Amino acid sequence: MHVLLVEDDQDTADAVRRGLARQGYHVTWAPTGHAALTAAEPDIVLLDLGLPDIDGLDVCQELRARGDVPIVIVSGRDTETEKVVGLELGADDYVVKPFRIRELVARMRAVHRRRHPPHPPRTTTAPDTYGRLTIHRPARRVHLDGTEVPLRPKEFTLLAFLTTRLDELITRETIMSEVWDSNWYGSTRTLDAHVSVLRRKLDGAVRIESVRGVGFRTSVAGS
Structure with a gap:
């Protein structure tokens, strides 16, 4: 390397x-x-x-x-x-x-x-739709109003996890455990940074609500 x-x-x-x-x-x-x-x-x-x-x-x-x-x-x-x-x-x-x-x-x-995660097996699984947002998990691709949204690997992983638990209040510790691996030694402030980027890129299609001192709650706009 x-x-x-x-x-x-x-x-x-x-x-x-x-x-x-x-x-x-x-x-x-x-x-x-x-x-x-x-x-x-x-x-x-x-x-x-x-x-x-x-x-x-x-x-x-x-x-x-x-x-x-x-x-x-x-x-x-x-x-x-x-x-x-x-x-x-x-x-x-x-x-x-x-x-x-x-x-x-x-x-x-x-x-x-x-x-460079391991390549997922080929699958015909249909993408998941959340209002204006479509997530094709096997292909790790996201579309907003039909246009692909460029997400970095960790941004996609975070979004994919949050949308599996819509309307739930998820603690910071749970998110860090599920989304970041054991080699991450930093503070959970990196989570705030990634959430901020997702909010900007997704243009309000999903709401990622901060619950001070606890974590985040995600919901689909208009639902």
């Missing part, structure tokens, strides 16, 4: 490169945001936020706008706000420095598994 390591500190970059090389990864080092944006597309990006020329969040946003390459932010910034913003801008995971190489590799592998 080809890894693009975006890190301005050479000592840190050298240590990460050595650690990943021992795990069989091929690593390209980009010490600046400009170098990251002009590098050949890798299989995964490890992105520091404190770069000397371009803020790492801007680099994340630009990389996501260009395509669907997996992005793991690796940063010393550890506030919830930074994590939520990074995830909203398109990062797949967020690792806080300092970290162990084994943890970083576990996160990278988890992202890869989420991006």
